[in-house]
Amino acid sequence: MNKKLVLAAPCLAMLAACGGSSTGAVSYTALKVFSNGDGVGRGVASDGTKLVFITPDVGATVEAANIGSSDAINVTASDFPVVQNLATNAKLRQGAVTIDGIAANVTIVEDLGGDASLILFDIPNYASLGMAGGSAMTGNPTGTHTYNGTMTMGSRSSGGAGQQLGSFAMSANFDTQAYSFSGSTTNHSLNGTGLIDTASGRFSSNNLNATTFGTERSATMYGELHGNAANSVSGVFHTNESSATYSGGFVGSK
Numbered sequence: 001m002n003k004k005l006v007l008a009a010p011c012l013a014m015l016a017a018c019g020g021s022s023t024g025a026v027s028y029t030a031l032k033v034f035s036n037g038d039g040v041g042r043g044v045a046s047d048g049t050k051l052v053f054i055t056p057d058v059g060a061t062v063e064a065a066n067i068g069s070s071d072a073i074n075v076t077a078s079d080f081p082v083v084q085n086l087a088t089n090a091k092l093r094q095g096a097v098t099i100d101g102i103a104a105n106v107t108i109v110e111d112l113g114g115d116a117s118l119i120l121f122d123i124p125n126y127a128s129l130g131m132a133g134g135s136a137m138t139g140n141p142t143g144t145h146t147y148n149g150t151m152t153m154g155s156r157s158s159g160g161a162g163q164q165l166g167s168f169a170m171s172a173n174f175d176t177q178a179y180s181f182s183g184s185t186t187n188h189s190l191n192g193t194g195l196i197d198t199a200s201g202r203f204s205s206n207n208l209n210a211t212t213f214g215t216e217r218s219a220t221m222y223g224e225l226h227g228n229a230a231n232s233v234s235g236v237f238h239t240n241e242s243s244a245t246y247s248g249g250f251v252g253s254k
Contacts, residue, residue, distance in 0.1 A: 028062045031222060035242035038156075040222055041065075048136025050201075052222045052236050054156075054247050055129045077110050077117060088150040088167045089113050090251070109150045109165075114232030114253030116224070118150065120163055128156075130163070132224070132234035132249040137201035139229040141174045147233050149252015151183040153190065155212075156238075156247050164188060168250050170233060172196060172203070179203055181221070183250060188212045190219060190237060190248070201225040203233075210239050212246050219246075227253075 025046055032040040039058030043065065044050045055061045080095035086109070093108040102123065109118040116134025130152070147170040154162035168183030168190075177196045183189065194205025203223040210219040223235030232253040238244035 026065070028065045030058050030062050032220070032238075033058055034244050038243065040236065040238070042222070043133070049134070050136065050224055050226075051131050051133025051234075052224060053129055053131035054236050054238060054244075054249075056127045061129075077108050080106060080108055086150060086165070088148065088252070090150045092165075109152070109251055111149055111232060111251045111253055113149075114251075115227035116232045116234040116251050116253075118152065118234060118249045118251040120152065120249075130236055130247060130249050132236055132251055134224070134226040134232060134234055134251075137225040137227065137230050141172075141198065141225075141230040143175060144171060144173045145230070145254055146171050147252045147254055149233070149250060151185065151190070151248060151250040153183075153185050153188040153210075153212075153246060153248030156244060163248065168252060170252065172230070172233075174198055174230070181205075181208065185248075188246070188248075190221075192219075194221060194223075196225075198225075198230075201230070203235075206240070208237065210237075210246065212239070217241070217246070 026043045028043045030041050038056045040054050041058050041062050042052050080093040082091045083094045084092040086092055089112050091110045096105050105122045107120040118132045120130050122128040151166045151168040152163040154164050164185035166185030170181045172179040179196055180193045182191045189211045192208035196203040206220045208219040210217045217239040219237050219239045221237040226232040234251040236249045238247040
């Protein structure tokens with residue numbers, strides 16, 4: 001495994017709280033492996049903080065993150081300057097981190113209405129990681145709730161620089177355990193329905209409809225519920241080619 005990716009992996013733990021810092025060890029697992037070895041992973045801390053992420057070489061990244069998470073640097077969103085106030089009730093923060101001489105750009109979408117954030121971590125001309133997450137869900141949400149927030153979407157071959165900013169709306173019916181999602185950026189969109197697992201604080205779908213520069217594709221989503229009575233949502237998604245041509249993430253609140 002390349003040293004750059006080994007060094008990048010603990011940054012998942014470093015930013016695991018997505019805007020804050022978790023307390024306790026973080027355990028990482030792989031959720032999906034693409035044909036090229038990249039994939040989707042998930043991290044959960046002992047305090048319930050959780051995130052999902054899309055990364056190169058998911059098996060090696062998960063292994064390195066589990067080994068290095070206890071030594072992660074403690075970084076919070078406020079360590080990065082606000083460069084834009086987004087119309088989606090969020091702050092856009094940007095900066096960089098350096099670990100053992102390896103520098104990476106960091107972009108954080110900090111949702112102001114809730115308990116989660118979206119992070120893009122990019123080592124220029126090498127690799128990018130996209131992650132979304134936040135605090136544990138507490139309480140027992142019931143009824144139908146609407147979430148609004150920020151979505152990013154772009155070509156995986158372009159790294160973090162290829163992600164376009166946009167917005168989304170999500171309607172979640174916790175009585176029927178189902179949700180609908182509709183989001184778009186300048187050139188891309190994602191729409192469809194999926195299922196909620198309230199007991200685990202998660203939601204997902206493998207048959208969403210994605211459009212990228214006018215081309216229709218199917219897509220898969222991995223979502224997390226956060227805060228009191230599921231006040232916030234976050235997640236990542238990818239199109240369903242064997243190596244996932246497009247990917248993105250989202251964060252929002254009621």
